[in-house]
Amino acid sequence: xxxxxxxxxxxxxxxxxxxxxxxxxxxxxxxxxxxxxxxxxxxxxxxxxxxxxxxxxxxxxxxxxxxxxxxxxxxxxxxxxxxxxxxxxxxxxxxxxxxxxxxxxxxxxxxxxxxxxxxxxxxxxxxxxxxxxxxxxxxxxxxxxxxxxxxxxxxxxxxxxxxxxxxxxxxxxxxxxxxxxxxxxxxxxxxxxxxxxxxxxxxxxxxxxxxxxxxxxxxxxxxxxxxxxxxxxxxxxxxxxxxxxxxxxxxxxxxxxxxxxxxxxxxxxxxxxxxxxxxxxxxxxxxxxxxxxxxxxxxxxxxxxxxxxxxxxxxxxxxxxxxxxxxxxxxxxxxxxxxxxxxxxxxxxxxxxxxxxxxxxxxxxxxxxxxxxxxxxxxxxxxxxxxxxxxxxxxxxxxxxxxxxxxxxxxxxxxxxxxxxxxxxxxxxxxxxxxxxxxxxxxxxxxxxxxxxxxxxxxxxxxxxxxxxxxxxxxxxxxxxxxxxxxxxxxxxxxxxxxxxxxxxxxxxxxxxxxxxxxxxxxxxxxxxxxxxxxxxxxxxxxxxxxxxxxxxxxxxxxxxxxxxxxxxxxxxxxxxxxxxxxxxxxxxxxxxxxxxxxxxxxxxxxxxxxxxxxxxxxxxxxxxxxxxxxxxxxxxxxxxxxxxxxxxxxxxxxxxxxxxxxxxxxxxxxxxxxxxxxxxxxxxxxxxxxxxxxxxxxxxxxxxxxxxxxxxxxxxxxxxxxxxxxxxxxxxxxxxxxxx
Amino acid sequence: xxxxxxxxxxxxxxxxxxxxxxxxxxxxxxxxxxxxxxxxxxxxxxxxxxxxxxxxxxxxxxxxxxxxxxxxxxxxxxxxxxxxxxxxx
Numbered sequence: 001x002x003x004x005x006x007x008x009x010x011x012x013x014x015x016x017x018x019x020x021x022x023x024x025x026x027x028x029x030x031x032x033x034x035x036x037x038x039x040x041x042x043x044x045x046x047x048x049x050x051x052x053x054x055x056x057x058x059x060x061x062x063x064x065x066x067x068x069x070x071x072x073x074x075x076x077x078x079x080x081x082x083x084x085x086x087x088x089x090x091x092x093x094x095x096x097x098x099x100x101x102x103x104x105x106x107x108x109x110x111x112x113x114x115x116x117x118x119x120x121x122x123x124x125x126x127x128x129x130x131x132x133x134x135x136x137x138x139x140x141x142x143x144x145x146x147x148x149x150x151x152x153x154x155x156x157x158x159x160x161x162x163x164x165x166x167x168x169x170x171x172x173x174x175x176x177x178x179x180x181x182x183x184x185x186x187x188x189x190x191x192x193x194x195x196x197x198x199x200x201x202x203x204x205x206x207x208x209x210x211x212x213x214x215x216x217x218x219x220x221x222x223x224x225x226x227x228x229x230x231x232x233x234x235x236x237x238x239x240x241x242x243x244x245x246x247x248x249x250x251x252x253x254x255x256x257x258x259x260x261x262x263x264x265x266x267x268x269x270x271x272x273x274x275x276x277x278x279x280x281x282x283x284x285x286x287x288x289x290x291x292x293x294x295x296x297x298x299x300x301x302x303x304x305x306x307x308x309x310x311x312x313x314x315x316x317x318x319x320x321x322x323x324x325x326x327x328x329x330x331x332x333x334x335x336x337x338x339x340x341x342x343x344x345x346x347x348x349x350x351x352x353x354x355x356x357x358x359x360x361x362x363x364x365x366x367x368x369x370x371x372x373x374x375x376x377x378x379x380x381x382x383x384x385x386x387x388x389x390x391x392x393x394x395x396x397x398x399x400x401x402x403x404x405x406x407x408x409x410x411x412x413x414x415x416x417x418x419x420x421x422x423x424x425x426x427x428x429x430x431x432x433x434x435x436x437x438x439x440x441x442x443x444x445x446x447x448x449x450x451x452x453x454x455x456x457x458x459x460x461x462x463x464x465x466x467x468x469x470x471x472x473x474x475x476x477x478x479x480x481x482x483x484x485x486x487x488x489x490x491x492x493x494x495x496x497x498x499x500x501x502x503x504x505x506x507x508x509x510x511x512x513x514x515x516x517x518x519x520x521x522x523x524x525x526x527x528x529x530x531x532x533x534x535x536x537x538x539x540x541x542x543x544x545x546x547x548x549x550x551x552x553x554x555x556x557x558x559x560x561x562x563x564x565x566x567x568x569x570x571x572x573x574x575x576x577x578x579x580x581x582x583x584x585x586x587x588x589x590x591x592x593x594x595x596x597x598x599x600x601x602x603x604x605x606x607x608x609x610x611x612x613x614x615x616x617x618x619x620x621x622x623x624x625x626x627x628x629x630x631x632x633x634x635x636x637x638x639x640x641x642x643x644x645x646x647x648x649x650x651x652x653x654x655x656x657x658x659x660x661x662x663x664x665x666x667x668x669x670x671x672x673x674x675x676x677x678x679x680x681x682x683x684x685x686x687x688x689x690x691x692x693x694x695x696x697x698x699x700x701x702x703x704x705x706x707x708x709x710x711x712x713x714x715x716x717x718x719x720x721x722x723x724x725x726x727x728x729x730x731x732x733x734x735x736x737x738x739x740x741x
Numbered sequence: 742x743x744x745x746x747x748x749x750x751x752x753x754x755x756x757x758x759x760x761x762x763x764x765x766x767x768x769x770x771x772x773x774x775x776x777x778x779x780x781x782x783x784x785x786x787x788x789x790x791x792x793x794x795x796x797x798x799x800x801x802x803x804x805x806x807x808x809x810x811x812x813x814x815x816x817x818x819x820x821x822x823x824x825x826x827x828x829x830x
Contacts, residue, residue: 080774084767111801114776142801272762275773279780304803305786314790406805410791413807516768516810517794518775521803 022181023071024174025095027122028106029115030077031399031522033134037106037164038074039534041174048538054086055710057444065171068178073100079114081121083236085447092236095127096220102128102181104173106164109139109146110523112291116282119155126189126222129157130177132169136161138523145292154285165528191222196277200231200270203258207231207251216247230255231270304399304523312403321407324400325422329431332387333465339383347376365563366556374555377645378547378700381437386540388427388438393535395423396445397527402519409517415499416506416514418451425455425498429462432491436460436697440704441539448515454502456705457718460697461498461725463491466646469664470692473650474685477671490693497694501725546703554699558644561614562637562652567605568612575605599660607658615640616656629691629730630684630738639691645698683737687730694726744818748811749795751785757816758782764813775804777814 026041028034038046042061049058059074075094076087083089095103103122107115112133122129133139133148152159158176162169195201207227212218217226217240229237230251241248255270262268310316350372358364395401405419412421424446428439439459446452463471471490475483506512567575579601586594610616611633619636626636634656641652647664654662654670662670674680696719697705706715751757759781764772776799777783786803787796793808 080770082770082774084770108802111799113800114802117774117776139801144801269765271765271769272773272778275770276778276780279776279778305798308787308796312787312789312796317790402805406794406796407789407791409807410789410793516771516806518768518771518804518806518810520775521796521805523803 021069021071022101022178023073023099024177024181025073025075025091025098025100025103026106027075027091027095027103027118028077028132028134029079029108029111029118029520031520032077032106032108032115033164034077034106035074036528036531037104037132037134037162037170038072039528039531040164040167040170041072044534044537046534046538048542050710051090054090055444055708056086056090058090063174065174065178070174070178073098078118080118081125082232083234086449087447089236095122095125100127101185102130102177104130104132104177106132106134106162109133109136109161110142110144112139112144112146113279113282113286116285117278120192120194120278120282123155123157123192124194124222124225124228126191126225128180128184130173130180131155131157131159132162132164132173133159134162134164136169137163143294145294147290147292150288151285151290154288154290189222191225193224194277194281196228196274199262199266200258200273200277203254204228204231207254210247210250214245214247217241217244227251228274231258232274233271307524308403308521311400312407317403317407321404324395325404325426326431328388328391328395328423329426329434331391332384332427333433336384336387340380343380343383344376347372347379350376362563366559370556370559371552374559374644375547375552377647378551378555379544381435381700382540382544382547384435385438385441385543386536388442389539390532390536392423392427392442392445393532394527397525397531399522399524401445402521405519406521413514413517415503416451416454416510417499417502418446418448418455418515419517420446420448421451421455424459425462428459429464429467429491429494432463432487433465433468434462435466436462436464436701437543437704440701440708441543443708450506450510450512451515453709453714454505454510456708457505457714457721458498458502460701460718460722461501461694462494463693464646466698467692469647469667470649471689473664473667473671474674474689477675478680478682478685486689490689493690494693497725497729542707543704546707550703551700554703555644558641558699562610562616562641563613565614566609566612571608572605575601603655603660604658606655606660610637610652610655628734629687629727630734631688631691631730632679635688639695642692643696643699645700646692649692681741683734683741686737687734690733691726691730694722694729696720696723696726745815746818748783748814748816749808751783751816753785753787756782756784756819758819759814760817761815762813763815764810768810768813772806772810772813776800777804782819783816 026034026038038059038061041063045061047060050056051058056076061072061074063070063072073094075091078085078088078091081088081092083092094100105119105122107119119129119131131151133146136146139146148159148161158180160169160173160176162173164170196204204224204227207230208224210216211226212223217237221237226237226241230241233255241251259269262270262273266273311320351368354368354372355364358367392401395404401423404422407419408422409419412419424439424442426434427442428434428436436459439462440456443452443455446455471487472483475486479486579598582597582601583594586597611620616633616637619640620633622636623633626632631639634653637656638649638653642649650664650667650670651662654660654667657670657673659669659673696702702715702719705718706712709715745760748757759777759779761779762769762772762777781799784798785795786798789795794805795808795811796803796805
């Protein structure tokens with residue numbers, strides 16, 4: 001069997017690696033404690049990024065241990081090494097192409113049989129391996145007696161018992177892995193070869209011989225493994241094989257023949273038989289004195305089961321769940337209000353400081369309105385993001401998040417979504433007052449690509465907190481007796497639109513079978529504080545990096561759109577003249593009265609500047625179309641401003657009405673003005689509220705959509721499509737409403 | 742007495758052994774990756790409040806899958822069906 005050592009062809013950017021540095025990849029099933037182990041090994045010295053082109057997270061860390069320097073890569077958790085999910089492809093790519101010296105496979109000892117399924121696949125690739133029998137304490141509590149020495153002997157690799165959360169055994173595991181890696185360095189791979197039964201073995205033999213002889217793909221993979229992947233009809237390997245050359249067709253013909261034979265004789269197919277035999281091999285190992293089940297010692301799973309009797313109970317379950325979801329929401333937005341206020345006042349202070357220091361003019365406007373207010377508005381989300389991701393991590397690590405998905409899956413599946421869509425929806429404003437920015441980030445838990453995309457594109461329809469001041473203002477003016485009812489109806493409309501549009505998208509643009517739900521309900525566990533803090537910090541830092549770069553740039557761009565080209569020199573001179581005339585005229589008069597008169601002129605000037613800006617001209621140009629929904633040019637400008645953040649709608653509307661700066665929370669002057677305006681009535685207000693609820697997400701959300709979907713295409717789609725949906729509904733509301741009044 | 746039936750028809754706490762998994766493609770692979778292969782011993786330990794998905798106890802862990810996915814799996818009842826500590830929901 002020719003299995004040459006693959007030269008480390010790195011297609012993924014890795015930190016600079018010296019020759020004497022060992023590269024170790026940390027692999028394992030989800031919920032095996034792999035990430036806890038990684039956190040314990042690397043502490044806070046982690047580098048978090050993304051694999052290019054996809055949204056799977058990549059974590060690297062450098063560990064110094066016994067005079068060695070180890071480059072540790074935390075691979076995404078997977079159950080298998082097929083090519084079905086992005087995670088599995090990533091694991092394969094890293095261990096095969098990045099010159100990994102040894103793989104540490106972390107196993108959940110309580111579910112040894114299933115966890116070894118991944119181990120066997122690593123062994124079939126011929127990779128140097130060390131096993132960590134993690135959570136061995138839990139396994140003992142479940143009455144499992146595991147003989148690590150025997151397992152090590154049977155598989156021929158080091159096996160160490162560990163408890164990652166207390167660090168037990170982690171050092172020994174790392175040492176064993178390093179020794180293994182050093183010993184095997186530069187040696188040919190020695191893939192494990194297991195029997196797949198009388199039907200497949202001869203075919204496998206024939207195929208691997210041909211593959212080895214022709215050197216087909218064998219500079220990358222062991223020959224027998226390639227044959228196996230052909231039998232499993234692995235898409236990635238088939239594609240590579242097709243590109244490689246003529247043997248491809250011959251192999252496919254072999255597979256086809258045996259598949260037909262199996263279907264005739266056993267009513268089965270190669271893939272299924274391979275899985276059966278792999279599990280058979282594992283069971284064979286376990287039965288040779290590795291695993292003993294002592295039911296008299298079992299207690300742990302029973303505790304978790306008993307908790308589930310209540311926590312997923314037909315009646316109690318949903319009641320508790322809605323309580324928990326509401327608590328997450330309440331804690332985030334109530335607790336979060338304090339630090340958000342601090343950030344706000346800090347930036348208010350900068351605002352005042354810069355206003356005082358800089359002379360009137362463009363530079364001042366750029367620094368104050370463009371940069372300070374823009375960045376302040378964005379950083380104001382940071383406390384929210386920290387709290388929400390701390391709570392979400394706690395729910396995930398405790399195992400409760402999986403139960404939420406389990407309980408609500410049936411409803412969400414009706415609309416082409418997934419049980420895991422619940423949390424992003426709630427966070428985004430499923431309970432009025434959320435925020436779509438952390439909502440989009442929270443879809444990271446969702447591993448089904450189509451469901452994830454549909455969730456991301458529809459969650460901006462929900463009632464986020466920034467839309468509330470707009471609703472409060474207009475409901476207060478035109479529906480003052482029923483404003484609570486109006487708020488409720490808008491929340492319901494948000495949900496209905498989100499779910500129906502999700503259904504629509506899943507039957508058109510994101511069409512496709514729902515991804516299998518098949519998932520583990522991990523036993524309830526107490527999360528580790530360290531894990532929670534690391535997770536929280538990662539999310540927050542990712543967000544802050546965006547705030548400093550692209551979000552700042554867009555913020556300045558939006559500022560410019562509302563400033564330029566601005567007033568003509570003549571008009572500007574006229575305003576200046578009027579101001580100095582008043583100052584002259586009122587010399588010696590009451591200071592406050594003078595200030596009032598000047599402010600009036602300032603407001604008028606700001607209104608006119610806005611009208612003459614790019615945004616203003618656009619707003620005026622759009623009046624022809626927007627009038628179908630009852631919006632005049634002032635409303636249009638405000639809605640354009642709302643792309644920066646929905647709160648801005650009110651202040652921009654204030655400027656457009658020449659009222660000067662309007663505080664969104666105390667917009668009485670604006671309310672009076674609108675009440676007096678004949679262009680406004682209950683129908684227009686309703687159409688506007690519907691539009692604000694549904695139209696383009698704010699640009700911070702758009703940037704986050706780009707991040708989580710990995711493509712600007714979807715970010716742009718979300719902007720245009722949502723605006724179209726919003727406009728259609730606003731026009732319908734306005735036209736129907738006008739016809740009936 | 743041995744009866745073969747679809748997984749969906751198993752009642753709470755009934756023990757059974759998987760006899761066949763008829764799912765192809767991604768779904769088949771996912772089901773098998775989790776250890777639901779012929780010969781695996783399972784027990785239904787719960788159903789979601791809306792009766793779907795279902796929670797199964799496999800060796801050492803709990804797996805949940807939708808009824809539509811369970812339809813691909815046929816099982817054989819095990820002789821004794823011992824009641825778990827949780828009894829009837």
